[in-house]
Amino acid sequence: MGKTIGVLALQGDFIEHEAMLQQVGANTKQIRLPADLEGLDGLIIPGGESTTIGKIATEYGLIEPLREFAATKPTWGTCAGMIFLAKELGQHAQPILGLMDIRVNRNAFGRQIDSFETDLSVRGFEETPYHAVFIRAPLVEQVLSDDVAILAQLDDGRIVAAQQDHLLATAFHPELTDDLRLHRYFYDMVSAHSNQEKNDEQG
Ligand code: GLN
Numbered sequence: 001m002g003k004t005i006g007v008l009a010l011q012g013d014f015i016e017h018e019a020m021l022q023q024v025g026a027n028t029k030q031i032r033l034p035a036d037l038e039g040l041d042g043l044i045i046p047g048g049e050s051t052t053i054g055k056i057a058t059e060y061g062l063i064e065p066l067r068e069f070a071a072t073k074p075t076w077g078t079c080a081g082m083i084f085l086a087k088e089l090g091q092h093a094q095p096i097l098g099l100m101d102i103r104v105n106r107n108a109f110g111r112q113i114d115s116f117e118t119d120l121s122v123r124g125f126e127e128t129p130y131h132a133v134f135i136r137a138p139l140v141e142q143v144l145s146d147d148v149a150i151l152a153q154l155d156d157g158r159i160v161a162a163q164q165d166h167l168l169a170t171a172f173h174p175e176l177t178d179d180l181r182l183h184r185y186f187y188d189m190v191s192a193h194s195n196q197e198k199n200d201e202q203g
Pocket of ligand 1: 079
C-alpha cells in the first residue's frame with residue numbers, strides 16, 4: 001500500500017513537493033495543524049523563509065508536535081526546511097526543531113551569487129549528475145556527530161546534503177527540477193521505516 005507523506009504547508013514551495021511525491025507513488029497531505037500529523041508515514045519541510053515558517057509554526061502550536069514527529073519518523077528538510085531541522089544555527093536565535101546534528105549557516109552564499117544552479121554528485125546516484133537549484137541557500141557549516149552521513153558537497157567541499165538515520169537535509173531544491181531521484185530515495189526511506197515499525201509491532 002502507498003505510504004502517506006505530509007508536506008508542511010505554512011509557506012514556501014509545498015505544492016511542487018507534493019507533485020513530485022505523487023509521481024513516485026506516495027499519497028500526500030498538506031500539513032497546517034498538529035492534528036494533520038496523525039497517520040503520516042513521513043514529512044517534508046519545504047523551502048521558503050525559515051523565519052516565517054518558524055513564526056507561523058509557533059502561532060499554530062506546531063513546533064512541539066513537529067519536533068515529536070521528526071524525532072522518530074522520516075523527515076526531509078529542503079533549504080529553509082534544512083535550517084528548521086538543524087541543531088545549531090550560526091546566526092541569532094529563531095524557532096527551529098533542533099534535531100539533526102548539523103550546524104547550518106543561513107544565506108551562506110552572500111548577495112552576488114545568492115541563487116545559482118550547479119551539477120552535483122549525490123551519494124547513491126553518482127552515475128548521472130544531479131542538477132541542483134540553490135536559492136538564497138544555507139550550507140551545512142559543520143557536522144556535529146559521526147551519525148551524520150554527507151551525501152553531497154560542492155567542488156570546494158562545502159556540504160549541501162546530509163542524512164542522519166531517518167533525517168534527510170538538502171540545501172537545494174529538488175522539487176524545482178524534474179529529477180525524481182531524491183524524492184524516490186526519500187519515499188524508499190519512508191517505506192522501509194514504516195515496514196520496520198510494523199514488523200516491530202508484530203514482534
Ligand atoms: N534564505 C532562506 C532562509 O533563510 C531559505 C531559502 C530557501 O528556502 N530557498 O530561510
